[in-house]
Amino acid sequence: MINLLKGELVRLYKYKIILTGLFVSVIWIVIVALSSADTAKMIAPLLIWADASMMSIVFVAASFYFEKQEATIKSVLVAPVSISEILVSKVIPSLLMGTMSGFLVIIFSIILYGVDVQVFLLFLFILIVVGSHVAIGFVITFFSKDFGAMIVNYFLYALVAMIPSLLLSLGVIPEKWNLLMLISPSHCAQILINSGFSEQPLGEILWSAGYLVAVGLVLYPLVVYKKYKKIVIEG
Amino acid sequence: MNKIFEINNLEYRYPKAQKQTIQNISFCVEEGTIFGILGPSGAGKSTTQKILTKLITDYQGEIKFMGKDLRSYKKDFYEGIGVGFEMPVHFNKLTAMENLKYFASLYQNNANYEEMLKTVGLYESKDMEVGQYSKGMKVRLNFVRAMLNNPKVLFLDEPTNGLDPKNAKIIKNLILDFQKQGGTVLISTHLMGDVEQLCDQVVFMTDGKLSSMASPRDLKLQYGKKEVRVEYLNDGKLIAKTYPMNNLGNNSEFLRDLNEKDLETIHTGETSLEDIFIIITGGKADAKND
Numbered sequence: 001m002i003n004l005l006k007g008e009l010v011r012l013y014k015y016k017i018i019l020t021g022l023f024v025s026v027i028w029i030v031i032v033a034l035s036s037a038d039t040a041k042m043i044a045p046l047l048i049w050a051d052a053s054m055m056s057i058v059f060v061a062a063s064f065y066f067e068k069q070e071a072t073i074k075s076v077l078v079a080p081v082s083i084s085e086i087l088v089s090k091v092i093p094s095l096l097m098g099t100m101s102g103f104l105v106i107i108f109s110i111i112l113y114g115v116d117v118q119v120f121l122l123f124l125f126i127l128i129v130v131g132s133h134v135a136i137g138f139v140i141t142f143f144s145k146d147f148g149a150m151i152v153n154y155f156l157y158a159l160v161a162m163i164p165s166l167l168l169s170l171g172v173i174p175e176k177w178n179l180l181m182l183i184s185p186s187h188c189a190q191i192l193i194n195s196g197f198s199e200q201p202l203g204e205i206l207w208s209a210g211y212l213v214a215v216g217l218v219l220y221p222l223v224v225y226k227k228y229k230k231i232v233i234e235g
Numbered sequence: 236m237n238k239i240f241e242i243n244n245l246e247y248r249y250p251k252a253q254k255q256t257i258q259n260i261s262f263c264v265e266e267g268t269i270f271g272i273l274g275p276s277g278a279g280k281s282t283t284q285k286i287l288t289k290l291i292t293d294y295q296g297e298i299k300f301m302g303k304d305l306r307s308y309k310k311d312f313y314e315g316i317g318v319g320f321e322m323p324v325h326f327n328k329l330t331a332m333e334n335l336k337y338f339a340s341l342y343q344n345n346a347n348y349e350e351m352l353k354t355v356g357l358y359e360s361k362d363m364e365v366g367q368y369s370k371g372m373k374v375r376l377n378f379v380r381a382m383l384n385n386p387k388v389l390f391l392d393e394p395t396n397g398l399d400p401k402n403a404k405i406i407k408n409l410i411l412d413f414q415k416q417g418g419t420v421l422i423s424t425h426l427m428g429d430v431e432q433l434c435d436q437v438v439f440m441t442d443g444k445l446s447s448m449a450s451p452r453d454l455k456l457q458y459g460k461k462e463v464r465v466e467y468l469n470d471g472k473l474i475a476k477t478y479p480m481n482n483l484g485n486n487s488e489f490l491r492d493l494n495e496k497d498l499e500t501i502h503t504g505e506t507s508l509e510d511i512f513i514i515i516t517g518g519k520a521d522a523k524n525d
Contacts, residue, residue: 003340010337014328075324075380078288079341080313233290 004081004089012093015066017059024055025101029108037113041197044109046169048122049193051101052129053186054162056094057154060137063090065147073232083229087220091134098130099123115197122196125209129189132212135219136185142227161186169194188212238299239388239419240264240287245296247286256282257294258443269410269420269433274440275516280423281321283440284390287421288318314343317386321393321423323373324380327366331357331376334365335383342384351379355405370397378406382413389413389420395429407432427508439515446515451508458511460504463489467496477504 012018028047032040067073076086106122109115140157144150165187167173173181181187188208195205240263247257257279264270272280285291287298289305289312298305300312325334331352339345352358355375365373374397381389394410395403410420410433424430430437431451439446449457461480466473478489480503492498506514 003337007337007340010333011326011329014326014333070327071320071322071324072326074290074320075318075338076341077290078313078316078318079338079384080310080343081341082310229290233285 001081001085001089004076004085005092008089008093012063012097015063017063017066018093018097021055021059021097021101024051025104028101028105032105032108033112040109040113041115044105044115045190045193045197046166048102048105048126048196049129049190051105052098052126052193053133053189054158055101056098056130056133057137057140057157059097060090060094060134061141061150061154064138064141065150068232077229077232083225087224087228091131094134094137095127095130098134099126102126118196122193125192125196128209128212128216129192132185132216132219133189135216135224138224138228139219142223142231160184165190182207182211185212185215236268237266237301238263239266239301240421241297241299242287243297245283245286245294245298247282247291247294249282254443256443257286259296260440260443260445262438262445262448264419264421265436266419267414267417268435269414269422271430271434271437272421272423272440273425273427273430273437273512275425278440278516279443280440281392282443284318284392284421284423288316288390289313314384315386316388316390317381317384319377319381319389319391319394321396323365323368323370323377325365325373325376328364330362330364331368332361334376335379338380339383344385346382346385348379348383351382354409355379356402371399371402374398375402375406378409382409387418389418390423391420392423393426394422394424395426396424403429425512427512431508439512441516454508454511455505458514459506462504464500464502464504465489465492465496465498466500467492467498469496473499480504 009018028051031047032044035043073086077083102122106115106117106119110117136157140153141150144153161184164173164177165181165184168175168177168181168187169190182204188211191200191204191208192212194200242263243261245257245260246255248255260283272283274280282291286294287300287305289308292306300308305312325331326337329337335348335352339348349358349361352361355378357372357375357379360368360372365376368376374395378391378394381391389410391410395406398406407429410422414420420433422429422433434451436448436450437454438448462477463480463483464475464477466475468474476492478486483489
């Protein structure tokens with residue numbers, strides 16, 4: 001398991017996926033640094049939300065397609081490792097990358113503007129958001145025929161889940177739709193991230209945390225685990 | 236001789252396929268032999284290999300590996316087998332050495348892969364990214380990857396496809412060395428040159444069915460023409476004659492030619508494995524000589 005994880009980190013480094021993640025983090029930091037204090041307080045949660053939810057999906061998809069293209073997963077599957085170990089070795093780096101980016105934005109927000117953040121709670125919620133969205137990323141990837149189809153499906157997901165949540169937070173979509181939006185993993189992610197920066201209704205926080213944990217608990221064993229080997233073998 | 240694999244009534248259909256990919260096949264693989272699964276593209280060779288390597292598990296029928304149901308083996312099964320895929324399966328942005336170190340770290344038992352890199356002529360390029368390797372170099376690296384864990388059973392899918400004759404010979408010699416040390420090899424191939432030089436037993440697959448099972452020699456005897464062909468020059472003109480093998484020692488015309496003519500060539504009428512391949516697989520000619 002440790003060797004799989006070490007190998008995965010080396011691979012992500014060599015394929016510049018970690019570097020790309022760091023580069024995106026730097027962009028977020030620059031945005032925060034160039035903003036006024038009030039703007040920074042407003043956009044920091046948005047940046048962490050976008051990174052923890054949507055970027056997690058992108059990184060998982062990119063990482064999987066590199067491996068599928070080179071058929072290296074087959075070579076790992078004929079080694080004495082289980083599918084669960086392989087999947088865990090892929091999820092942990094995603095969690096590290098997702099929290100690393102959030103951590104950097106939080107640190108800079110605190111240092112530059114003294115933004116009031118519930119650090120430990122926010123870390124816990126970032127982990128939940130990244131963990132559930134990595135599972136969503138696997139599902140989107142597995143149900144896409146090729147990389148082009150994956151991009152289309154990714155944008156469809158963003159259109160259905162992420163953009164309405166963003167529009168709701170900007171007041172473009174009326175507040176009355178909030179309840180319905182609670183079925184969107186992206187919206188639940190936004191509630192959890194926002195709760196680290198400002199007070200949110202406790203019921204919504206509990207629902208969002210429970211819902212995203214449930215999404216992960218359902219998707220990993222029932223879809224990701226079952227589909228992974230099948231997708232690799234059958235193409 | 237112990238049986239490594241006993242396959243009985245094996246059937247498999249891919250979920251979206253309209254017909255069975257593997258149709259009720261049965262065969263045995265004995266320990267210490269090189270066993271060839273031959274057939275045209277799409278015949279089911281690679282699927283059979285995927286089943287035998289436990290990559291596909293939802294098959295019907297019975298497979299015993301070393302006397303035990305294949306399904307009863309867990310991940311330790313892979314400690315004892317090596318798999319060489321047809322297509323290169325390496326991380327292109329990692330060097331050959333980094334690839335081998337990574338894959339080797341997944342096994343308890345490791346071969347001396349630096350030595351193997353030397354044998355297949357890749358040692359000088361061990362620190363080069365695999366993405367810069369030629370196809371032939373990747374195929375050789377595939378073989379080293381398959382041998383990383385000192386396996387007892389080796390599965391090879393078209394092991395010399397894309398290699399020049401010199402490098403193909405190196406790989407074939409390594410396969411024969413592996414057999415001499417007691418290893419068992421299952422080769423899926425359509426390259427009849429490999430089959431003649433390597434295999435003790437072969438089965439032909441066509442459309443998911445097994446057409447025949449024998450040694451290459453037996454196949455040649457079964458399908459070969461029992462005749463002798465001689466060629467000689469007569470007044471500068473090439474003459475070719477064919478005689479029946481039966482009672483050849485009493486064939487006066489043959490004996491006269493043998494005694495009086497200056498023979499240039501004399502051959503028995505063996506049918507090549509390529510011809511046998513075409514006969515057995517019903518003209519689905521995909522056989523090549525390497």
